[in-house]
Amino acid sequence: MMTGKKVLITGATGFIGGRLAEKLILYHGANVRVLVRNFARASRIARFNVEMLGGSITDADIVDEAVAGCDTVFHCAHDFMGKNAQQNLDGARTLADACLRHGIRRFVHVSTISVYEPLSDGDVDESTPPKSTSWTYPVNKLAIENLFLQYWEKYGLPVAVIQPTIVYGPFGGYWTNNQVTMMRAFRLALPIGGLCNPVYVDDVVDSLILAAQREGVVGERFLISGAESITWREFFGAYERMLGIEFVAPMKTEEIKQIENTTMRNNGLTSNLKLLRRDPRRVAHRLKRWKPVNKLYKLAQSSMGKNFARPVSKALPAPLYVPEEQLLALYGARASVKIDKARRLLGYEPAFDLDRGMSLTAQYVKWANL
Template sequence: MKPTKILITGATGFIGSRLCELLSLEHRLPYRALVRDFSRAARIARLDPELVAGDMLDAGSLARAVEGCDAVVNLAHGDDQSAEKQTKLLVDACVRARVRRFVHVSSMAVHGPSPKPPVLTESTASIQRWGEGYSDAKSAAEAVVTAAGKRGALATVILRPTIVYGPYSFFVTPIVQDARAGKISMIDGGRGVCNAVYVDDVCESIMAALDRDDAVGEAFLINGDGRITWRDFITTFAGMVEGAKTIHDHSLDEIAAYWQAKRPRVRDSVTAAMRLAASPAFHAQLGTIPPVGKLIRGTKELVARRISSEQKMTIKSRLQSRSATAHADEAPAVRMPSEGRVVREAYRSWVSNDLAKARLGWVPAHSFELGAQRTGEWMRFARIV
């Protein structure tokens, strides 16, 4: 049974904004968008939806937002520390309002920051605490929804999208920015498997989850059908930018060595302290404190009388040389990938979407070629390329 009114949380985000567009322009279903920051709501405001002010940590505003809605799509994820509490407050509000269907859009990240091959299917994928902020927050939020479903308080469906791309995607725009600068990078030759799903297909899986009664109580991995590598993904979007580009391939050994070197050591702390002590800017700040300023000036005058001009030049030269070397060490020629990107792009297993196809009656409508084409059309319209 189709819902009569849907509350969407996270409505101004990447997936939420596209869901609002499809609800207004294609499905033509009534919905209400929960908005915390109206300065971020320009994309959906042009659709003339029902907007309601609220905060996921404000139980009163959630109660008002859910009033009169028989379905809720939860796309909100404020920060890792508050995700579990936000979800609990929303679930409680939905239970009190007797909401018919609760669709919680989670993430493949619940299976860990570096998932192993058993994540290939829902039946073998484990959920636990992984010691990584985002994955643990997503797992904790899911646990709240699952518990509500098991005790019969709500009819819940959980969706776990993989790598969601399309217009406005934060997986696409950094690639384009690097390509415009004339350089792109890959990890381990781009051989990792990119489990990419187009944003419209994710939205259609949400619509199916709202409607299918046999999906209640289940969790589904939502992935596209195009089996591509990260090299395919990166070069496709980088290729939409005109001009020559250089490709830097970060080996896994190179990345490991870089992050190992970035870990703070006692010697680094001592060097930093010495550099600070020798800094003219630091001396200038200390000099604004009258007793300290007087001591610094007196010390400098005493030293100046005791050493020759040649010794002064030698000391100054050594300090400048150390500073230049330190800055060179801190700034590699090519920007190193973040740890999150390394985890995503080193993954080698394809994630199955068979259960979603069977139980949701959903099939992704966009091959990677079609999804990339539509994303490229948006980038040209937006003058990004």
């Protein structure tokens, strides 16, 4: 039971951490404290009676203050910019040290399925060995996982590691917000036959809360996914029906690589599309602030009025987006994630299939005017 327990959440202004804070307050009666780096992003959780401490996870004094008096710590924070990989690792160590000093009862770390990338075809479970890769995100997340588990083995840090798969749902940055924005602007060159392992955000949050309460889970990793694997075509198809658009251009992997080699690299679009994929709205806002574009934008806005945001012609084909290497490997892999361990030790059972999860996501997309 979490009722009345003091818990700390790092990354509570983000997708998973924000929903975790909501559920702990609304359904579990927890006393929630959050460590906030940027208060401009805290509006979602500010409507609750939460204790907010401002500061960075790398600041030992602030982290010590945040952990003091807590029963449970949920570590959801991660800076996704590659240049801050060392900062993520340093922050993890600072947090682990503080948790040991204050003798917390349970530490739950949010990791990712990406630690197993590039995924191999076939079943994937917690016994699957991580591969050697130069991709920054999985390397960084695996290093943090290993750090926490070493702290368990050497010093007794009571940590459980949760490895979510493809997490979507309301306020979801990569697989919802950015996905919808991309789908309205591009078509995707998608490898035929690749498998997707989606999981609705509430299922992930429930697994975190289970990991904070169950016995026999310390020192363990848990993959968290939906009840079954589907194809990426089915996953994107749910968004296509939601938005009333066509997004997927199914192709063989060899065809996609040929397109990338002959066009994308030659004309310098690859780096620009990577940035657009990561944060398309920020790119758009930056362009609007550029004086030549800003003048045209204001002129068009004043002359077209309400029709300004509408497409000029639905007949114009959307440009083709070719995924970069890491994403292409993910889309092409025929990997099926197994959640037997989470079912057995955590008592985890997914409550949301794709239809139910996407139905709720559609309501959010409409509300957020994405």
